[in-house]
Amino acid sequence: MKQLIYKFNHENFIYKYQSNFLKNLWFILLCFVVSLYLNQVQVLIFLPSLFAIIFFIIVSKTCFTSSSPTIYLVDYSCLKPPKYWRVALSSFLEHSCIIHSLDQKTIDFMSKILTSSGQGEATYLPPPLHYIPPNSTHEAAINEAQTLLFPVFEDLLSKTKTTPQEIDIIITNCSGFCPSPSLSSIIVNRFSLREDVKSFNISGSGCSASALAVDMAKNLLKVHKNSNAVILSTEILSNGWYAGGKNCSMMILNCLFRSGAAAVLITNKPSAKRVSKYKLLYAKRTQNALDDTAYNCAMREEDSEGNTGVTLNKDVLHAAAELLRLNFQTLGSSILPLEEKIRYGFSIIRKKFMDKSVELYVPNFRKVIQHYCLPTSGKPVVMEIGKKMKLKDEEIEAALMTLHRFGNQSSSALWYELGYMEAKERVKDGDKVLLTGVGSGSKCTSLVWECNRHIVDEARKGPWADSIHNYPV
Numbered sequence: 001m002k003q004l005i006y007k008f009n010h011e012n013f014i015y016k017y018q019s020n021f022l023k024n025l026w027f028i029l030l031c032f033v034v035s036l037y038l039n040q041v042q043v044l045i046f047l048p049s050l051f052a053i054i055f056f057i058i059v060s061k062t063c064f065t066s067s068s069p070t071i072y073l074v075d076y077s078c079l080k081p082p083k084y085w086r087v088a089l090s091s092f093l094e095h096s097c098i099i100h101s102l103d104q105k106t107i108d109f110m111s112k113i114l115t116s117s118g119q120g121e122a123t124y125l126p127p128p129l130h131y132i133p134p135n136s137t138h139e140a141a142i143n144e145a146q147t148l149l150f151p152v153f154e155d156l157l158s159k160t161k162t163t164p165q166e167i168d169i170i171i172t173n174c175s176g177f178c179p180s181p182s183l184s185s186i187i188v189n190r191f192s193l194r195e196d197v198k199s200f201n202i203s204g205s206g207c208s209a210s211a212l213a214v215d216m217a218k219n220l221l222k223v224h225k226n227s228n229a230v231i232l233s234t235e236i237l238s239n240g241w242y243a244g245g246k247n248c249s250m251m252i253l254n255c256l257f258r259s260g261a262a263a264v265l266i267t268n269k270p271s272a273k274r275v276s277k278y279k280l281l282y283a284k285r286t287q288n289a290l291d292d293t294a295y296n297c298a299m300r301e302e303d304s305e306g307n308t309g310v311t312l313n314k315d316v317l318h319a320a321a322e323l324l325r326l327n328f329q330t331l332g333s334s335i336l337p338l339e340e341k342i343r344y345g346f347s348i349i350r351k352k353f354m355d356k357s358v359e360l361y362v363p364n365f366r367k368v369i370q371h372y373c374l375p376t377s378g379k380p381v382v383m384e385i386g387k388k389m390k391l392k393d394e395e396i397e398a399a400l401m402t403l404h405r406f407g408n409q410s411s412s413a414l415w416y417e418l419g420y421m422e423a424k425e426r427v428k429d430g431d432k433v434l435l436t437g438v439g440s441g442s443k444c445t446s447l448v449w450e451c452n453r454h455i456v457d458e459a460r461k462g463p464w465a466d467s468i469h470n471y472p473v
Contacts, residue, residue, distance in 0.1 A: 069225065069268040071218050072276035073449060075160050076264040078416050079152040080463035085124040085259060089114050092125070096254065099133050100245025109248050113255040118379030118400060120473075123407035124259040128238040141177050141239040142186075148234045148261035149183070150190060156263035162228065164191040169220055169229035173202035173209035173411055175440070176300065176310075177236035187232065198224070206298065206439025207375055209233060210262065210411035211447050215283040221268040228269070234261035235410035242309030250309030256378065258407030262415035278433065278449035282334050286327040287443040294319040298440040310440075317381070319442050324385065327436070327444040332363050335448060340364055362388060365434070366395070369448070371427060373417040373435040374399040376408045401471045406463070411437060422458040423468040429454045 093114065097107055126144045128135035149172075157164065170193060172183040181189070184199035193199075198220065202209050210233035217229040237257060242250045266280070273279070288294040297316040302308050332344065340363040347361035372395050374385050379400060386396035398417040402409075406416055414435045421427050428451060435447040459468050 068222055070270075070273070071221055071280040072267050072269075072272040072452075073278040073280065074162075074265040074267055074272055074276045075156065076262060076415050076418070077152050077155040077159060078412065078419050078463045079148055079155075079261040080465075081124040081126075081148070081259045085126060086122055087125045087130070088121045089119065092255075095130075095132060096245075096251075099243075102245050106245065106248060106251065110251055110255055113252055116378065116380060117256055117408075118382070118403040119256075119258070119407045120404040122405065122467075126236075126238050126259055129241055134238075134241050134243070136239050136241050136243065138179070138239065141236050142179060144236050144238045144259075145174070145177065145179075145183060145186065145234070146190075148236075148259065149187065149232050149263075152261045152263045153187065153191065153230070153232060156230065156265055160265050162265060164193050166228055167193055167197060167230050168224060168227035169198045169200075169217060170232070171200045171202065171213045171217055171229065172232045173205065173213050174234055174236055175204055175206050175209060175410060176240045178203045183232070205411070205441065205443060207377065207408075207410050207413070208437035208439030208441075208443050208445050210264075210414055211283075211435055211437035211445035212285065212439075212443070213411075214264070214266065214280070214447055215285055215445055217266055218280060218283055221266070224268075226269050228265060228267045231264040231266070232261070233264075233410075233412040233415070235259075235412070240310075242307060244303045244305055244307030244309065246305065247303045247309065247311070249311045249313060250303060250307075252312050253310050256408045258409055260406055260409030260412045260416065262412035264415065273452065276452055277455060278451055280447065281432070281450050282331065282448040283445065284327060284331045284334070285443070285445045286323060286330055287441060288319065288323050288326065289441050289443070291319075294323065294442045297442065317384075320375075320377070320381070320438050321384075321388075323438060323442050323444045324436070327446055328363075328365070328389075331446050331448070332365070335368050336363050336365070337367060340367065362390065365389060366391065368432060369434045370431040371421055371433040372396065372398070373414045373421075373433065375436060375438045376403050376413040376417070377438070378408070379403060397472050401473070404473060405467060405471070411439070416463060419458070419462050419464055420468070420471070422455045423462065423464040425456055425459070427451050427455050 093110060096102065096110060128140035170184050170187060172187065174183055182201045184201050188197060188199060202213055205212055210231065213231045217231060221227055221229060235257060237259060242254050244250065293315050297313050297319045298310060300308065300310050344361050344363050351358055351360055372391060374382055374396060376399055382396055382399045398420045401420055402413055402416045409416065414437055418433065427433065431451045433449045433451065438444045
């Protein structure tokens with residue numbers, strides 16, 4: 001323990017020393033340049049001195065600034081659930097009516113949600129929810145987790161020619177189901193991962209969890225050199241079903257969420273550059289849990305009869321919009337060209353000091369991003385995000401078609417969207433892809449990937465293999 005504490009304190013001291021040294025160096029050099037200029041030193045002395053100072057600054061930054069390893073996305077897999085999991089919208093509504101003995105007002109409300117959600121007739125629900133009444137037991141949830149995670153993990157290992165012994169980090173995320181042993185322990189046990197594998201679980205983060213897990217893996221790979229990290233994303237619905245029928249705001253998630261799972265392999269190994277699909281350029285996280293309105297807009301709680309469900313209140317869309325604005329503002333400061341930053345800055349000044357009624361300028365992300373994987377929270381939400389960001393129909397197509405084919409699969413939906421674009425062979429070498437996840441809390445994570453190679457022949461495999469020719473609809 002003492003050795004660990006010493007190591008931590010020593011590294012912290014070195015970091016602070018380097019940071020303070022650079023700050024002091026900048027200040028001293030600035031004073032030197034100013035003194036030379038004010039004393040009107042001859043140009044023959046001033047210019048060489050200036051060039052020497054610039055050279056010294058570049059060398060010092062190179063020596064004292066450690067570069068982060070490049071993070072590569074080798075490949076990923078998305079699960080297509082078994083055919084017998086399919087549920088048509090009419091069947092879902094009929095079962096819900098029988099289970100909950102719904103009145104006409106609630107039936108009309110659910111019908112409106114289903115119609116406007118953008119879902120098609122071939123989305124999936126786990127077998128326990130096909131029963132009347134649903135079999136929402138812990139055992140059913142465990143079986144669902146195994147049915148989703150085991151095949152998608154095996155498919156990823158097969159596609160990437162990776163063995164379980166080569167995995168150094170495993171991260172699972174599921175928002176509402178947290179068994180003991182954990183989901184990551186279930187994977188470690190089933191596939192006999194190494195005894196020193198670093199395992200982590202993310203819960204309670206909703207649709208943002210998969211993107212959040214990538215950012216977490218990126219930070220871990222900064223520390224653990226030459227390592228592979230696998231992320232498993234899913235949402236277990238068997239135990240997340242709202243069994244009551246009196247609270248319409250809790251019935252919304254019953255209507256929207258559907259089954260799916262994704263597995264992602266990322267690495268910091270330099271050799272992966274030759275075989276990987278993408279490299280990570282940026283990962284930006286923002287959260288707004290300090291705001292009570294945003295914090296309470298999506299809350300798991302009990303209704304008046306003791307039935308557990310997630311309440312979505314009227315503030316959820318406003319909270320999501322504000323969170324996206326904050327996240328894109330942070331992201332834009334890193335990736336947008338100077339022209340867009342200036343226009344956005346002037347719009348802030350104008351709104352604050354001149355005309356509070358005008359809307360802020362929305363930067364044009366299309367100048368740097370070619371493809372978009374957006375939150376699949378429903379067709380109206382996708383359309384509104386596309387409108388605010390001034391995206392073309394083709395640029396929001398992946399989100400809308402994923403909603404139609406698979407529904408809202410929570411955190412794993414982003415990878416189905418990316419799979420759609422690859423199946424359409426739209427992602428080319430050098431293209432930038434934005435993946436944005438928004439979840440409860442509220443929190444948002446955006447990832448910017450750069451394609452390493454022109455991606456072809458994906459239409460014959462994966463979850464879109466039997467349906468990509470039918471899209472877009």
